[in-house]
Amino acid sequence: MTEARFTYNPGAIEPKWQAYWAEHKTFKAIDCDYSRQKLYVLDMFPYPSGAGLHVGHPEGYTASDIWCRYKRMRGYNVLHTMGWDAFGLPAEQYAIKTGTHPAVTTAKNIATFKRQLEAFGFSFDWDREINTTDPKYYKWTQWIFSKLYEQGLAYESEEPVNWCPDLGTVLANEEVINGRSEVGNFPVIRKPIRQWVLRITKYAEKLLDGIDGLNWPEGTKEMQRNWIGKSTGAEVDFTVAGTDTKITVYTTRPDTLFGATYMVLAPEHPLVEKITAPECREAVEKYVAETRTKSDLARTEDNKDKTGVFIGAYAINPVNGTKIPIWISDYVLISYGTGAIMAVPAHDTRDFEFATKFNIPIICILKPTEEACKAEGVALEDVLAGRACWTGDGVLFQSGNDEVQLDGLCVADAKKTIIDWMHKKGIGTPTVNFKLRDWLFSRQRYWGEPFPLVHMEDGTVQLVPESELPVVLPEMEDYKPTKDGEPPLARAKEWLKYTDPVTGKKGLRETNTMPQWAGSCWYYLRYIDPHNDKAAWDPEKEKYWMPVDLYVGGAEHAVLHLLYSRFWHHVLYDLGLVSTPEPWKRLVHQGMILGISYKDQRGVLVPNDQVEARGEEYFSKETGEKLTMLPAKMSKSLKNVVNPDDIIKRYGADSFRLYEMFMGPLAEVKPWNTEGVEGVNRFLNRLWRSLVDVNTGNLSADVTDDPLSEEMERLLHQTIKKVGEDVESLSYNTAISQLMIFLNEMYRQPKRNRKAMETFVLLISPMAPHIAEELWQKLGHAETLAYEPWPTYDESKLKAQNVEILVQVLGKPKARIQVPVDLDKDALCKVALENADVQAAIAGKTIVKSIAVPGRLVNFVVK
RNA sequence: GCCGGAAUGGCGGAAUGGCAGACGCACUAGACUCAAAAUCUGGCGCCCGUGAGGGCGUGUGGGUUCAAGUCCCACUUCCGGUACCA
Numbered sequence: 001m002t003e004a005r006f007t008y009n010p011g012a013i014e015p016k017w018q019a020y021w022a023e024h025k026t027f028k029a030i031d032c033d034y035s036r037q038k039l040y041v042l043d044m045f046p047y048p049s050g051a052g053l054h055v056g057h058p059e060g061y062t063a064s065d066i067w068c069r070y071k072r073m074r075g076y077n078v079l080h081t082m083g084w085d086a087f088g089l090p091a092e093q094y095a096i097k098t099g100t101h102p103a104v105t106t107a108k109n110i111a112t113f114k115r116q117l118e119a120f121g122f123s124f125d126w127d128r129e130i131n132t133t134d135p136k137y138y139k140w141t142q143w144i145f146s147k148l149y150e151q152g153l154a155y156e157s158e159e160p161v162n163w164c165p166d167l168g169t170v171l172a173n174e175e176v177i178n179g180r181s182e183v184g185n186f187p188v189i190r191k192p193i194r195q196w197v198l199r200i201t202k203y204a205e206k207l208l209d210g211i212d213g214l215n216w217p218e219g220t221k222e223m224q225r226n227w228i229g230k231s232t233g234a235e236v237d238f239t240v241a242g243t244d245t246k247i248t249v250y251t252t253r254p255d256t257l258f259g260a261t262y263m264v265l266a267p268e269h270p271l272v273e274k275i276t277a278p279e280c281r282e283a284v285e286k287y288v289a290e291t292r293t294k295s296d297l298a299r300t301e302d303n304k305d306k307t308g309v310f311i312g313a314y315a316i317n318p319v320n321g322t323k324i325p326i327w328i329s330d331y332v333l334i335s336y337g338t339g340a341i342m343a344v345p346a347h348d349t350r351d352f353e354f355a356t357k358f359n360i361p362i363i364c365i366l367k368p369t370e371e372a373c374k375a376e377g378v379a380l381e382d383v384l385a386g387r388a389c390w391t392g393d394g395v396l397f398q399s400g401n402d403e404v405q406l407d408g409l410c411v412a413d414a415k416k417t418i419i420d421w422m423h424k425k426g427i428g429t430p431t432v433n434f435k436l437r438d439w440l441f442s443r444q445r446y447w448g449e450p451f452p453l454v455h456m457e458d459g460t461v462q463l464v465p466e467s468e469l470p471v472v473l474p475e476m477e478d479y480k481p482t483k484d485g486e487p488p489l490a491r492a493k494e495w496l497k498y499t500d501p502v503t504g505k506k507g508l509r510e511t512n513t514m515p516q517w518a519g520s521c522w523y524y525l526r527y528i529d530p531h532n533d534k535a536a537w538d539p540e541k542e543k544y545w546m547p548v549d550l551y552v553g554g555a556e557h558a559v560l561h562l563l564y565s566r567f568w569h570h571v572l573y574d575l576g577l578v579s580t581p582e583p584w585k586r587l588v589h590q591g592m593i594l595g596i597s598y599k600d601q602r603g604v605l606v607p608n609d610q611v612e613a614r615g616e617e618y619f620s621k622e623t624g625e626k627l628t629m630l631p632a633k634m635s636k637s638l639k640n641v642v643n644p645d646d647i648i649k650r651y652g653a654d655s656f657r658l659y660e661m662f663m664g665p666l667a668e669v670k671p672w673n674t675e676g677v678e679g680v681n682r683f684l685n686r687l688w689r690s691l692v693d694v695n696t697g698n699l700s701a702d703v704t705d706d707p708l709s710e711e712m713e714r715l716l717h718q719t720i721k722k723v724g725e726d727v728e729s730l731s732y733n734t735a736i737s738q739l740m741i742f743l744n745e746m747y748r749q750p751k752r753n754r755k756a757m758e759t760f761v762l763l764i765s766p767m768a769p770h771i772a773e774e775l776w777q778k779l780g781h782a783e784t785l786a787y788e789p790w791p792t793y794d795e796s797k798l799k800a801q802n803v804e805i806l807v808q809v810l811g812k813p814k815a816r817i818q819v820p821v822d823l824d825k826d827a828l829c830k831v832a833l834e835n836a837d838v839q840a841a842i843a844g845k846t847i848v849k850s851i852a853v854p855g856r857l858v859n860f861v862v863k
Numbered sequence: 864g865c866c867g868g869a870a871u872g873g874c875g876g877a878a879u880g881g882c883a884g885a886c887g888c889a890c891u892a893g894a895c896u897c898a899a900a901a902u903c904u905g906g907c908g909c910c911c912g913u914g915a916g917g918g919c920g921u922g923u924g925g926g927u928u929c930a931a932g933u934c935c936c937a938c939u940u941c942c943g944g945u946a947c948c949a
């Protein structure tokens with residue numbers, strides 16, 4: 001027996017083809033090739049962490065790669081690239097610990113990521129690789145910042161940060177656990193410090209309007225809308241009783257003004273100090289002080305139990321002259337609206353909770369219908385008596401004065417009426433508010449883009465001129481903040497000094513750096529023209545490639561990255577620097593891939609290295625307790641992370657790619673199961689054996705030009721159709737099923753038709769490109785198949801002459817009959833009635849109705 | 864709480880309102896083999912039945928329809944996001 005020496009060996013053929021593609025620049029995107037339709041397919045670029053790639057990364061990258069390869073075969077000029085979002089905290093923390101420069105760590109991590117990604121055979125145009133930490137790249141990040149600054153969209157402000165006095169440093173939210181520092185477990189407080197802020201709120205309306213035209217998941221669009229949070233209402237002026245001080249409140253429910261029973265100011269509201277009564281001063285000051293030291297987290301933890309203090313002053317309700325007490329409470333935020341509200345406990349749940357706790361009157365002025373109450377599960381009498389809160393629609397009562405009457409109106413009409421009246425009287429104005437807040441854009445870190453800004457000795461701030469960009473990060477010995485809490489760059493004494501080349505004025509450079517978002521806000525524009533050192537991008541190339549036709553990335557970026565980046569793009573559009581108002585036409589999220597994990601009786605997850613398998617059951621090594629298996633997020637601590645390198649080594653990249661696409665719908669959350677990789681690996685082995693003589697390595701003698709049987713030809717055309725349609729809609733899982741069905745049938749045939757197998761190789765090539773190229777070569781082709789035309793099908797060959805029809809009587813299957821495929825409804829019923837089993841089933845009954853669905857079934861309704 | 868998504872065999876999943884469970888995994892029987900692996904052929908929702916066959920079945924309860932996993936109403940559970948936005 002001779003050993004088969006030419007079995008499917010991905011370890012040999014995959015590097016071979018990767019080298020071929022690299023050498024021939026097979027996937028080079030051609031700028032401004034107007035002879036072909038362009039297609040820009042973008043992946044969210046990774047942060048190159050020290051841990052390397054995990055199985056979640058290649059899911060989205062494979063999905064977009066298949067799309068690109070497919071579209072190239074359809075004749076498109078495809079731009080598909082990769083790069084590194086490489087600024088960030090871990091490299092800096094590593095530098096503080098070890099003294100290794102973040103750039104060194106970053107370069108090492110990028111090398112690992114690149115090696116891992118190349119092993120997948122993604123069809124990136126690697127000549128366009130970018131790195132956000134490269135001064136040649138961040139020169140242009142700084143340049144865009146300059147544009148924003150020139151537009152008045154960047155300003156300095158005192159903004160609160162997580163400040164750890166013991167560490168003498170600012171912490172990111174993820175470095176703060178339960179109000180204490182992750183490192184050292186020291187207390188963390190909120191402290192205002194000077195920061196740069198971007199005026200994204202100026203674009204709130206545009207960002208909101210732009211959402212409608214996007215081909216994005218509806219859920220993601222909805223989340224962006226909610227985040228922007230547009231609300232319409234009115235600002236209303238209340239007078240502080242006995243003074244002429246005015247307090248302006250913002251309300252979306254001016255219709256309920258007659259039900260206001262108290263007012264609340266944010267503890268930080270500037271009027272608090274001015275109007276607090278002397279006898280309340282002590283309690284008020286104590287409450288204000290407590291609020292100030294509370295971190296956001298502490299504030300949210302208490303949010304179920306309302307707190308507050310009466311400040312001893314009263315306000316006059318401008319619609320009815322009622323005197324209502326003024327309180328302060330941290331449920332009113334200084335940053336939203338006017339930092340002051342009128343409270344209508346009968347018709348707002350938060351006000352209701354507060355009023356109930358502090359025994360403030362609750363006055364109902366809105367009567368819902370009985371049905372509405374029933375639907376919500378509350379009693380109408382409770383609503384009317386102020387024992388329950390009603391926030392829905394209803395009919396107003398007890399709401400009017402000598403000049404304006406709301407009684408009998410519904411909420412919408414009452415709003416309109418009262419706003420008109422207040423506007424005329426000069427006590428209120430219709431107002432639009434957004435939840436969206438300006439974007440805190442500076443970090444007190446080293447490893448980020450320096451701002452191109454200088455604080456001059458005369459107190460002014462000026463931009464570094466474009467000719468002096470990039471402002472390069474200085475080399476440093478120590479990456480820690482200074483003793484007095486200044487950012488690390490304050491240590492670079494020489495670097496700080498700046499002299500204006502024209503005026504000779506002196507100043508010091510800005511020591512804050514930009515957040516990681518900055519580089520990722522515009523990277524898709526740099527891919528278009530990555531080596532341009534005269535401009536961020538060439539306008540003609542931008543016009544050719546933009547917008548991005550397909551953007552693939554995780555749903556965790558549904559709000560922040562996607563919104564920040566849209567904001568920059570809108571600004572660039574308004575400046576005439578880009579040609580489209582929105583950057584991404586179509587967006588798809590890949591679902592998370594979960595790992596296998598185990599939980600104990602209490603539901604606590606146990607790390608995989610502490611699990612012992614006994615047959616089909618699992619037990620804890622430590623306690624001996626029985627465990628149950630379940631899918632859970634992959635994490636280092638659970639030791640359930642799957643390393644792609646191991647999978648590629650065992651099965652090859654094609655099997656990996658195929659498996660991740662076969663697992664289920666792209667957008668769903670799916671559990672990883674390595675046994676599933678064996679399944680698709682078997683399929684590829686079968687494909688190999690169906691074409692290759694494993695003893696010689698040559699094309700198998702079973703591959704001939706003998707014509708296909710009619711059934712096989714039909715299946716071939718059905719497969720071309722199904723695979724094409726499924727790939728088009730990114731339904732790769734069902735496309736792969738269809739390929740399996742075809743190959744299973746073909747494999748049973750004694751001879752395999754060469755043309756049909758060539759077609760099959762082309763169909764599978766976007767998903768399993770290495771084996772496809774190798775087989776394509778064995779089939780006698782000298783060139784890559786990457787630009788072969790995508791196979792077409794013949795509509796007339798999709799259907800058989802005869803088709804099986806199910807005949808039901810009263811919905812129960814009674815017979816199956818063979819009929820010509822084009823039989824119409826009447827003929828179908830007639831044929832069905834001739835069947836003996838059908839006749840037996842309807843014997844003695846009358847047919848009331850006959851339903852015939854050509855190609856599928858007939859159903860007789862009898863009595 | 865609110866917003867978004869989901870629920871189908873032992874598992875991942877498939878199904879323009881038209882025969883639920885395609886395809887794959889696991890399991891299982893057989894072939895090949897001295898044996899094993901690999902490969903090939905078959906079986907495989909659950910219950911009753913030796914069998915032919917029958918009954919039940921897409922989270923739960925209702926409804927629409929000749930026909931519902933799919934449409935409508937009410938709920939349950941799970942996952943993700945978010946945190947008092949007046």
